Amino acid sequence: MRTSLNLCIFFLYMLPCIASATIMPKSLQEKWSELNKLGIAEYSKFGFDLYDAELWASSDKVDALNKQNVYGLSLKYKRNIKQEQLLKATAKQWRRLQLDATLSKSWLAQLESIWPDIKKGHTLSFVIDTQNNSLFYLGDRYLGEINDHRFGFAFLDIWLHEQSQFKKQRQQLLGS
Numbered sequence: 001m002r003t004s005l006n007l008c009i010f011f012l013y014m015l016p017c018i019a020s021a022t023i024m025p026k027s028l029q030e031k032w033s034e035l036n037k038l039g040i041a042e043y044s045k046f047g048f049d050l051y052d053a054e055l056w057a058s059s060d061k062v063d064a065l066n067k068q069n070v071y072g073l074s075l076k077y078k079r080n081i082k083q084e085q086l087l088k089a090t091a092k093q094w095r096r097l098q099l100d101a102t103l104s105k106s107w108l109a110q111l112e113s114i115w116p117d118i119k120k121g122h123t124l125s126f127v128i129d130t131q132n133n134s135l136f137y138l139g140d141r142y143l144g145e146i147n148d149h150r151f152g153f154a155f156l157d158i159w160l161h162e163q164s165q166f167k168k169q170r171q172q173l174l175g176s
Contacts, residue, residue, distance in 0.1 A: 041172035128152035
């Protein structure tokens with residue numbers, strides 16, 4: 001009985017540490033030091049944990065995705081995910097949000113040359129810089145970028161658009 005009570009107290013004590021854990025690699029946090037963590041969310045599908053997501057912004061909140069701010073999104077994967085699966089899921093979400101098909105096709109071709117297969121435990125991070133370039137990192141390794149000012153916000157819309165499929169995660173990421 002006493003051991004169970006001690007374990008409960010230990011986990012309650014550690015909960016704030018676990019909840020405040022950061023997904024974005026330390027080196028990226030240092031590189032993009034103007035970013036503040038807004039929220040964190042977990043995504044599961046059919047009972048399988050897929051990833052934890054973390055949203056960062058150079059302001060204390062996301063105000064209609066102000067294009068003057070810097071934004072970051074980090075996804076820490078809990079499963080192996082093939083590049084093809086990432087591309088299909090992204091295409092599906094953009095269709096759902098009724099993104100222009102020509103833009104989507106062009107961006108997916110660019111993502112195909114940037115994104116690798118993801119292994120369990122890997123972190124894929126995405127940053128929109130002050131020039132609205134979209135940069136991708138695997139851990140702290142630079143993967144590539146898309147230099148279309150529309151891309152970054154269309155990509156973030158997958159999680160942050162009011163019509164996003166990820167309603168619960170949207171609220172958590174926005175810190176609401």
